[in-house]
Amino acid sequence: xxxxxxxxxxxxxxxxxxxxxxxxxxxxxxxxxxxxxxxxxxxxxxxxxxxxxxxxxxxxxxxxxxxxxxxxxxxxxxxxxxxxxxxxxxxxxxxxxxxxxxxxxxxxxxxxxxxxxxxxxxxxxxxxxxxxxxxxxxxxxxxxxxxxxxxxxxxxxxxxxxxxxxxxxxxxxxxxxxxxxxxxxxxxxxxxxxxxxxxxxxxxxxxxx
Numbered sequence: 001x002x003x004x005x006x007x008x009x010x011x012x013x014x015x016x017x018x019x020x021x022x023x024x025x026x027x028x029x030x031x032x033x034x035x036x037x038x039x040x041x042x043x044x045x046x047x048x049x050x051x052x053x054x055x056x057x058x059x060x061x062x063x064x065x066x067x068x069x070x071x072x073x074x075x076x077x078x079x080x081x082x083x084x085x086x087x088x089x090x091x092x093x094x095x096x097x098x099x100x101x102x103x104x105x106x107x108x109x110x111x112x113x114x115x116x117x118x119x120x121x122x123x124x125x126x127x128x129x130x131x132x133x134x135x136x137x138x139x140x141x142x143x144x145x146x147x148x149x150x151x152x153x154x155x156x157x158x159x160x161x162x163x164x165x166x167x168x169x170x171x172x173x174x175x176x177x178x179x180x181x182x183x184x185x186x187x188x189x190x191x192x193x194x195x196x197x198x199x200x201x202x203x204x205x206x207x208x209x
Contacts, residue, residue, distance in 0.1 A: 093179050
């Protein structure tokens with residue numbers, strides 16, 4: 001078999017006639033139609049979805065109300081407790097006043113003798129005496145209790161000697177009393193007390209007599 005010719009052979013007239021006869025009933029295939037071009041897709045925005053803004057523009061956003069926390073109540077300052085009231089205790093006095101009270105150098109402006117009274121009688125009398133002296137603006141007064149324990153002294157002296165400082169330290173009388181101390185021997189010694197009262201400025205001191 002000889003090699004392939006360099007140029008293809010042309011069909012003969014008879015071959016062409018046979019081809020045409022064979023293809024006489026053949027129908028050409030229809031070419032597919034090109035798809036119709038779709039319109040471009042438009043991106044929707046939030047403004048498009050919400051429509052045109054109302055006249056005057058959009059309203060300002062209203063902030064959410066803040067949660068109210070617990071209301072802090074102002075603390076009331078606690079009233080300071082008065083200094084202890086005991087014979088010889090300075091009780092907040094300045095050194096000079098305390099020294100004069102202790103040495104009996106303050107003028108005694110009034111005195112009361114509780115010796116021989118019952119405790120109930122003595123307590124009532126002492127309370128009335130302190131109130132009267134404070135209103136009259138007395139500064140230093142003397143309270144006689146009696147020492148007790150002696151043949152010439154009944155039992156009330158020793159009882160009142162212990163009770164009177166406690167009574168003077170009770171809330172009502174304590175608001176009028178600054179300090180107390182044992183009296184000097186000339187004024188009754190351990191059987192009496194110097195009582196220094198607070199100043200009362202409600203009015204002038206009544207004239208003596």
